[in-house]
Amino acid sequence: MRLPRFEYSEPGTLEEACSLLAQADTKVLAGGTELLVKLKQKTITPRALVNIKSIPHLDRIEETEDGGLSIGPATTLHAAATSPLVRDRFGLVAEAAAAVGKPRIPYMATLGGNLCLDGRCFYYNQSLLWKQSLPPCYKDGGHLCHVVQGSDHCNALFVADTVPPLIALGAEVTLTGVDGETRMPLEDFYTGRGEEVNVLQPGQVLSRIRIPAPPPYSTGVYLKHSLREAIDFAVVGVALLLTVSPEDGTCRDARVVLGSVATRPLRAVAAEAALRGKALDEGLVRTAATLAAKETHPVSHLGVSATYKRRVIETLTKRAVRQAWRQAVAGSGSREGWR
């Protein structure tokens, strides 16, 4: 399959990028690891691409005054995974970045591209020729879903690995367009609609990712389960940020975020509530894991059955809580807290 023809530009500034993107049918090109595949398949055929990797400083990782991080969207996943700034205090983000299509994809792919990753589906992500005989699905502008017959919405799966950990950490994103900037929690960036996964408007660039300093006495974990060792999307990804009380070791707060289980990154709120304020023990771990599996409603998708996904959510949640708990007890979590 060949790339279709398109216009291409390499702007020198964000403003320039935004004005180029304000023109009809123009898309941001970052690492291209998702976008170019879709172009070759003619899943989408934009008129023009704007390469944001040419913008200086958009790949920087900096510490912010409040002890958090500010990461440029054009930062490659490899850079994010290996940066000491990310690894030392936001290990779960580094883990997730390294796990994206490992081992090769992280060298090309960007963090911004991962955040803006579209939903995946056995029917949507096919070539135009493959789709000849298919009536268009919701995501292609039609009125049905090929994955779940009779479904009233698109079921394209949200699979981006770095998002659950970033949401667990309470990250924020900045969107820049010709009309100015908006900042929002990353969690709110996602619509939950498979058709349009995020709130990006035409002409907007996701221009910055901010991670606040982790709360004192917190530790984070990202566990990804996939079927193949290399180059594989998650069957399920579980991110957990666990904050314990230094006095009695009880769970002060827990944020559990699941990937690859729905059309958006999903907070396992029932599991979080079950953990919050409780003394951590094996029984609680199991309860939380069971709740996480119960409160999600995965569909059989991309060759993985819903039942299996549930089992894996349960297992990974259990393991994530145990691991975070162990780290907390060992004091290897957020350094600030354990000083």
Add this chain to the structure above:
Amino acid sequence: MGRLSVVGTSLPRVDAWDKVTGRAEYAFDVELPDMLHVKVLRSAYAHARILSVDTSKAQGLPGVRAVITGADMPKDPPLEALRNELYAVPPFSLATDKARYTGEEIAAVAAEDELTAEEALQWIRVEYEPLPAVIDPEEAMKPGAPQIHDDAENNIQYENRTEFGDVEKGFAEADHVFEDRFSTQLVHPCTLERTVCIAAFDSSGYLTFYDNSIDPYKQSRYLPKLLGIEPSRLRIVQKAIGSNFGALQGNLTPYIMCALLAKKAGRPVKLVYTREEEFINAGPRHMGVCYLRTGVKNDGTVTARDIRLITNAGAYGYLGPAMMTSGFTPCAGLYRCPNVRFEGKCVYTNTAVTSPYRSFGIVPPAFAMESMMNIIAEELGMDPVALRLKNITRQGDVTVVGQEISSSGLPECIEKTVAHIGWKEKRGRLPPNRGVGMACGMFDSEVRNAPFAGSVAYVKLLEDGRVKVISGEFEWGQGSRTVLSQIAAEELGVPLESVLFSELDTAAVPYALGPYGGGPVTLRGGNAVRLAAVEARRQLFAVAAGMLSVGPDDLELKDQKVVVRDDPVRALSSAQVAHYAKFILAEEIIGRGHFEPDTVMRDPKTYYGNYSSGYTFTAQTVEVAVDPETGQVRILDFASAIDLGKAINPMAADGQNEGCVGQELGPILLESLAYDKQGRVVNPNLVDYRLPTALDVPPITSFLVESHEPHGPYGAKACGQVSNIPAAAALAGAIYDAVGVWIKDQPITPDKILRALAEKEKREHAPA
């Protein structure tokens, strides 16, 4: 035979350097002046009547030079003549009245560049009348299922029943009868290189194809008939092949399309499949359902076996029947059980035409039979190793289906792998969730699948002392050029680097059947090359004898010199002799070797016969760890032993052994070509079709057992496609040893393991 110096040595492959440095020329690399690019419009439906195909818009696009449809296909193809030539007619045509699988060829475009050709496809209007499709062969056999071909009732392409001994009596003698159902799925070989075909007519109408297919001779026999060209005006030049493994072996459609387009456009054309086209069109390995009954005595003696095998032929079922025969007979021959019944059905379905992906058809029945051997051992409280040793066929046996076992190192294969894994200490004794398993296998070392089942080769001594092998046996990645060159080097006393190999051009090199697996080349081609080299040596001595005025018997070959044995100062270099022969005597030194094995074709009805001049054996052991909460299987250790008679190049043989296991781990654990209910392949790409990566393949320990096959060159047999045969059953056995569940349908996914564990738990906790 004296001491060997080149044969038996681990030498780097002769094509390794070119391949790793990108210098090897693949068909993809061939660029001809004025060449056009071909794209194919494929059926959007798994089953549909084609009401009309309108290409007028596409034809008028700038850059489009020719368009063809089913209407351009050869009229009245001489099917009967084709059928008589070989046992089955491969697909050769674009769809005309009906499309029978998603991906079937409907029209093809030749344009100035690939993108234009691809875009032109969108302007071809096809009017379809969709018909219900059927993907599963057992469903397809049911009354009322969609009829795929008018002349195949219940979609049965082929069925056969054969019985040896007295099966009912065998079951009556048994103390236990085991019965089960096993199945395997559609999988794709995912060759590194995609299908490529280039067709070019010269000004006098002589047609040349450049390709990477693995059946150039078969094609050069069929194609003239289909294209209405005299055979002498058509040749196929085979370039380096980026592996094949049998994917749609013999498919003629790309050639027909390219030839017709090249003719119409008056320019050479090149077709390169996309990866998606590979998945939807280039034959997957058939899936098989095997219903198996086995009778055993208390002491483990197998008394009767009743095998019912159902395979999907795909939409056109080309090699299905051949795969059935080829799969069943080695399974029957592996054990001494005298009473065997076989019933096979090959069923049309609306999937791509299925193919003999590595080890021609045996995987479905072998998985069933070896799994059942493990189950029997477990139920009888016997060691699976002891059960095997009690029943295996031994050297000197004539098996129940007529195979004459002229060599077998199977006991040694078992012994080696069992010792490696620490079987005695580990089986049933490992910590929870860890386990070991084993299984055995057998396959032919070559096969008589055509009236001529031998090989012909020429070996030429060049005037500078180098040696050239001219043979139609080809290299598709298995290392055959290296092995055949080693043989020529051995007989003519030159180092391996001094051997050249002819390019494969059907108009220039002698006829050969081709690999049909990695093995036949070594056995058949190896014998032919050896005979040719021996003859070349005889000529060398004859010429040298004249030059030295001695008798040929007084001469010997030493350090590339022909030396008078009793007077070693009198010597001529091979180069001097060859030079003299060529330019003074005008008689080149060229030996012809013709090898024809002493075998018969299997009886088409009973399947009886000694169809191979040697049989290869294998035994494997494996240790796994299973995560009972995710179902994930981790292979900790894998040992694979093959009895290959003699390792002509041990390093290459180890490579075949390890590669074969590594490749098969995909179908066993990960891969599945997934068709949806409407018959679309939903994972036609290398992300969603999970081929094992380097990180997924565990360390594999290879053992080579040399049983010395009397019919093979230097005792060699085949080794390219046997190590994948027992692997699934060995793994299933190890998983059972680890967590106590048998998985009987491939792939053995974590999902299936968890479900089986949940059922087991339910059973164990159910009130009695």
